[in-house]
Amino acid sequence: MKQVASLITDFLEYLEIEKGRSQATLRNYDFYLKRFCKWAKNPNPEKLTTEKIRQYRLWLNRYQDPKTRQQLNTKTQNYHLIALRSFLKFLSRRDIKSIAPEKIELAKQEMRQVDVLDSDDVERLLAAPLKSDTSEIMQLRDKAILETLFSTGLRVSELTKLTRELVNLKKDEFTIRGKGGKLRIIFLSDRAKSSIKNYLDKRTDVEPALFVAHDRAQKAESRKDKKTSALTARSVQRIVEKHAKAAGITKEITPHTLRHSFATDLLANGADIRAVQTMLGHESITTTQIYTHVTDKRLKDVHKSYHGKTQKH
Numbered sequence: 001m002k003q004v005a006s007l008i009t010d011f012l013e014y015l016e017i018e019k020g021r022s023q024a025t026l027r028n029y030d031f032y033l034k035r036f037c038k039w040a041k042n043p044n045p046e047k048l049t050t051e052k053i054r055q056y057r058l059w060l061n062r063y064q065d066p067k068t069r070q071q072l073n074t075k076t077q078n079y080h081l082i083a084l085r086s087f088l089k090f091l092s093r094r095d096i097k098s099i100a101p102e103k104i105e106l107a108k109q110e111m112r113q114v115d116v117l118d119s120d121d122v123e124r125l126l127a128a129p130l131k132s133d134t135s136e137i138m139q140l141r142d143k144a145i146l147e148t149l150f151s152t153g154l155r156v157s158e159l160t161k162l163t164r165e166l167v168n169l170k171k172d173e174f175t176i177r178g179k180g181g182k183l184r185i186i187f188l189s190d191r192a193k194s195s196i197k198n199y200l201d202k203r204t205d206v207e208p209a210l211f212v213a214h215d216r217a218q219k220a221e222s223r224k225d226k227k228t229s230a231l232t233a234r235s236v237q238r239i240v241e242k243h244a245k246a247a248g249i250t251k252e253i254t255p256h257t258l259r260h261s262f263a264t265d266l267l268a269n270g271a272d273i274r275a276v277q278t279m280l281g282h283e284s285i286t287t288t289q290i291y292t293h294v295t296d297k298r299l300k301d302v303h304k305s306y307h308g309k310t311q312k313h
Contacts, residue, residue, distance in 0.1 A: 020181030032083035045098035151189035153262035
């Protein structure tokens with residue numbers, strides 16, 4: 001019988017080859033499971049009992065980082081338990097005797113807070129690039145990035161992998177391979193399509209990436225070396241921050257804020273939550289449900305505002 005450490009290796013290989021999980025996911029699972037294995041002293045899988053898991057949860061809750069003395073928050077503790085539960089499901093499918101995965105319960109955590117932009121903030125943000133003091137092509141690029149993020153709900157990692165070939169502007173949709181290697185259809189608004197077309201019409205390079213770093217390209221051109229490169233996630237983050245500040249938005253805005261705004265906008269306009277789940281590429285409906293709380297609060301605020309006005313008349 002293999003011990004847990006060896007089975008963890010088998011599990012990670014299974015995730016990589018059969019499930020097509022990303023390298024980031026594999027690294028995280030590797031870290032969480034090896035931490036558990038070290039704590040449990042690499043037992044045989046049948047030695048994993050309900051009591052053993054209870055002790056591990058207690059250890060996670062009391063753990064302090066040796067350098068910072070910080071404890072693990074509930075969300076991070078749950079990441080450890082989710083990895084362990086997935087590993088146990090793998091053992092179950094292989095008919096390897098161990099504790100049942102459904103006996104791993106996650107710790108209760110507070111409802112996640114989601115920052116979204118109201119319609120006025122969105123319009124100011126989307127208008128900001130064309131008012132900036134950068135070159136025309138960078139204005140058009142930034143406009144296209146913001147319109148695409150808001151109209152599609154793409155993750156920033158997905159946006160930076162887009163290519164000209166993938167995004168067919170003759171159609172309103174295209175397919176991407178998102179988180180976990182899952183395919184999903186992305187729908188483009190007319191505004192996003194128009195912004196992307198305006199940007200691409202100004203491009204003279206042959207770089208396949210949809211969004212490239214033109215500031216680097218300009219420096220390269222001065223050296224008679226016209227190479228460009230795809231934007232990184234961090235570059236997109238800086239672009240969003242820059243234009244949010246220019247638009248007078250004081251709260252912290254990230255590309256993910258536009259993803260949140262996309263989802264809440266759909267729900268507020270009557271979209272089915274299952275449809276929104278599909279468009280966002282969420283594996284679980286629970287993840288999508290955080291947006292219903294934001295939408296409910298928005299509707300409540302609108303009702304209060306309207307009711308307050310009518311009471312005065």
